[in-house]
Amino acid sequence: MTFEPTLDFARQLDAQDPLRDFRQHFLIPPAPDGQECLYFCGNSLGLQPRTARAAAERQFENWQNLAVEGHFKGETPWMYFHQRLQDATARIVGAKPVEVVVMNNLTTNLHLLLVSFYQPTATRYKVLMEAGAFPSDQYALETQVRMRGLNPDDAIVELTPRPGEYTLRTEDIMARIEELGDSLCTVIMGGINYYTGQVYDMAAITRAGHAVGATVGFDLAHAAGNIPLHLHDWDVDFACWCSYKYLNSGPGGVSGVFVHERFADQPELLRLAGWWGYDDKERFKMKKGFRPMRGAAGWQLSNGAVLTMAVHEAALAEHEAAGGMPALRQKSELLTGYLEFLINRLGLTKQQLEIITPADPAQRGCQLSLLIHHNGRDLFEHLMAVGVIGDWREPNVIRLAPVPLYNTFEDVYRVGEVLAEWAARQ
Numbered sequence: 001m002t003f004e005p006t007l008d009f010a011r012q013l014d015a016q017d018p019l020r021d022f023r024q025h026f027l028i029p030p031a032p033d034g035q036e037c038l039y040f041c042g043n044s045l046g047l048q049p050r051t052a053r054a055a056a057e058r059q060f061e062n063w064q065n066l067a068v069e070g071h072f073k074g075e076t077p078w079m080y081f082h083q084r085l086q087d088a089t090a091r092i093v094g095a096k097p098v099e100v101v102v103m104n105n106l107t108t109n110l111h112l113l114l115v116s117f118y119q120p121t122a123t124r125y126k127v128l129m130e131a132g133a134f135p136s137d138q139y140a141l142e143t144q145v146r147m148r149g150l151n152p153d154d155a156i157v158e159l160t161p162r163p164g165e166y167t168l169r170t171e172d173i174m175a176r177i178e179e180l181g182d183s184l185c186t187v188i189m190g191g192i193n194y195y196t197g198q199v200y201d202m203a204a205i206t207r208a209g210h211a212v213g214a215t216v217g218f219d220l221a222h223a224a225g226n227i228p229l230h231l232h233d234w235d236v237d238f239a240c241w242c243s244y245k246y247l248n249s250g251p252g253g254v255s256g257v258f259v260h261e262r263f264a265d266q267p268e269l270l271r272l273a274g275w276w277g278y279d280d281k282e283r284f285k286m287k288k289g290f291r292p293m294r295g296a297a298g299w300q301l302s303n304g305a306v307l308t309m310a311v312h313e314a315a316l317a318e319h320e321a322a323g324g325m326p327a328l329r330q331k332s333e334l335l336t337g338y339l340e341f342l343i344n345r346l347g348l349t350k351q352q353l354e355i356i357t358p359a360d361p362a363q364r365g366c367q368l369s370l371l372i373h374h375n376g377r378d379l380f381e382h383l384m385a386v387g388v389i390g391d392w393r394e395p396n397v398i399r400l401a402p403v404p405l406y407n408t409f410e411d412v413y414r415v416g417e418v419l420a421e422w423a424a425r426q
């Protein structure tokens, strides 16, 4: 599409947008002037669906009216609540329902999966991850490695971009995997890097990891609900993600887990167990000896967080109603492309502002990461002061993410205007 830098053009795109009505399904916070803010932070915390509160309230009512019997009675018995999320979750990540479960929070799930899928031996014990992965992932890996009696400096191998580059080249990732060969136990990377917004080639990384006998998993915090995923077909071993970013399920919302179907019937696979992972037909017989449920459900520990799962169910319904990832992705590429177009025409040098997210739409999702070498924090404060909500990532990046469910082309145009005023002062 040929973009134009005018309000009329942006409004024309909004008028043609098949998802235009979905913005009304979300609550948009006010800007300092009392008008709706320009919310570009769905990569950090997605907006609240209007249906979320009522969904939680229905469970408060069940708790009020049914109390303990709510586990088995009412329209949505709590004992099986997680199953209500299974089909939509599977569609979002390209999985079979048996391969997914919703439980806990993201870092907890990452640890649980690493217990099963990072099983080092004396010779095969290395973990490959991207340098500058989200800190929680770094800490998870560091402590997992220590728990196995290994030294993180030796066991963790980090992938860094080439000098002068910000993102990783797939061929360099492949080469590193091959080089590590028999010593590589597990590859664990973000599906999308939180800082640069780069999408990694998950299919290629999985193939390469498997070719040397390693397990391969992804932290999909920035990918789930943002880009199309095909975890089953890509043959990924394990993955986990949060629901509060592009899945709009509220702060601290429940996390999703994927375990490939080939592990579904391996009860002997090492794991940390709890009663909710126990065969649900026998669970209340309270027997000795752990017998896991089939598939990802066998990794559950505790009874489900129904209040947050109820919100998640309401939010997933919005994604489904919008047509799921294919429809969202179509709009997303245009929205982010329009933002990129408006930034590129500011006429700034790379020393002033540089988009470090790949220009190739196939290698990015909603987010653009703007590297501002000097006084970036001033620009960020200015954006916030005029009602543009993005986020700041140390040491010098502003992340802006137009989200297809609720952002408009006019939002993008208006952010472009704010940036143009700032650029004129540089």
Ligand SMILES: Cc1ncc(COP(=O)(O)O)c(C=O)c1O
Pocket: 105, 106, 107, 108, 134, 136, 137, 190, 194, 219, 221, 222, 242, 252
């Ligand atoms: C890529 C990534 N991994 C892990 C986390 C940590 O998530 P949680 O606090 O839900 O464990 C985040 C949080 O934003 C994240 O962006």
